[in-house]
Amino acid sequence: MLHLRVICPAEHTDDVLGVLAAEPGATHVVVLRGAAIDPAGDVVQADVAREAANEVIDALEALDIQHTGAITLGPVETVLSTAARKAEKAAPGDPADSVVWEELVSRTREESTLNGTFLAFLTIACLLASVGVVTDSPITIVGAMVVGPEFGPLAALAVALARRKPGLARRSLFALLLGFPFAMAATLVATLVMERIGWMALDSLDAQDQVDYIYKVGPLSLVVAVLAGAAGMLALVSAKSAALVGVFISVTTVPAAGFAVVAVTVGEWRIAALSALQLGINMVGIVVAGVLVLALRLRAGNGADRLLAEARKDRVHQVRRLR
Structure with a gap:
């Protein structure tokens, strides 16, 4: 209720x-x-x-x-x-399957706002990802995935496209297009400083065999992004927040950004480009999957609306008889 x-x-x-x-x-x-x-x-x-x-x-x-x-x-x-x-x-219908559109728009609007908190979380996530790349640590990469706040604007963009909310779409794109460059630039500076003072030492990425999957783009990259995006949107519309953690760990958005930064610092421009491509594929896959999930929910909701309209007519007749 x-x-x-x-x-x-x-x-x-x-x-x-x-x-x-x-x-x-x-x-x-x-x-x-x-x-x-x-x-x-x-x-x-x-x-x-x-x-x-x-x-x-x-x-x-x-x-x-x-x-x-x-x-x-x-x-x-x-x-x-x-x-x-x-x-x-x-x-008619089940409460768990019902999407309250204004509630969803309001929630995603809040999570897609570009503010200091969003930038801080995204920057910390990228920093964790860069450390995970340098140390060849999958555990640190997973930590970066969980900390990253990028699913909020991506989900908001999917909602904006599905519900034709241009204002929300602009807000989401603004957060993504400014947030990621800012976080990556901050990570680049921090990585160079840590290399300068000797905290990091990396000449090439050839030995990073535990985390090299991040920049290896293939068909499964899109499959994982689409599945994670669908699961994330389902979790969002049904308020199953626990499932969102699995979504965060499934998709290599922030790790790809961190890998691109580290690749730039060692002059591996091809790997940097592949990492950026991986980032783009994951974001597009999440948004497309989110739009499809919402479209299916909207179609299912239209059927329930017809049943509800019939029930409403019966209720009106009952009220009139009582009067």
């Missing part, structure tokens, strides 16, 4: 209540007349089945509530209510 809170002008309260009354997946409706101060108006609260959330939000946005008031939505961890169980049963 999701908890819905609506702040609306008093003249729209009856319309909001009408939306909730017509929705079989909505229950626990509460009205607080004149309770809102900023923005001023009434407060309407309800618990909504996850499967019905998109339709409720669309109906409220059609009333322009997002501009005249506010719409907030959040998860409810525990609900002990027969009415809630009936509402969930009335909403």
Whole structure:
């Protein structure tokens, strides 16, 4: 279940209540007349089945509530209510398979923001990757994969393409196109400094047989990226955060960036180019897979919407008979 809170002008309260009354997946409706101060108006609260959330939000946005008031939505961890169980049963589909699009857009927008925290994590991840390359340590490479925050903007870009959100797409591309060069430049400087003071000593990459898979581009590189991207998007839309760790470890985005930097410092330009190509292939594969997963979810959701529309009509008829 999701908890819905609506702040609306008093003249729209009856319309909001009408939306909730017509929705079989909505229950626990509460009205607080004149309770809102900023923005001023009434407060309407309800618990909504996850499967019905998109339709409720669309109906409220059609009333322009997002501009005249506010719409907030959040998860409810525990609900002990027969009415809630009936509402969930009335909403077709399974909660785990339901994608609340506004929730997904909001979450990915936050994770795709280019800020100091994003740059810090990406730079640390690239530094770890460069150390892993120099020391020929797969464990350190795995650590760099886990620390890297790049899946956020990649997922946001997939959502933007699937939902046609140009603003979100620009935000994501901005984070990726500025974040990676910044992190790689910082890693290059740090690597040169560590070589200068004797902390790192590497003349060639011929002996790095434990981590050389990072720059070896092949068909399986794209396969792994697509599978990881699909798993990552499924984990994101179903809130299965534990699965995201496996996604991070599967894809060599940050390690490829770190390998490219180390290759540049030793003059291995071919390997640097292959590492950059690996980075690009992985990012494209993740985004394409994410778009495909969302497209399939959207198609499945359209079928559920038809069932929900029929249930909503029955609910409207019941409400009218009661009146």
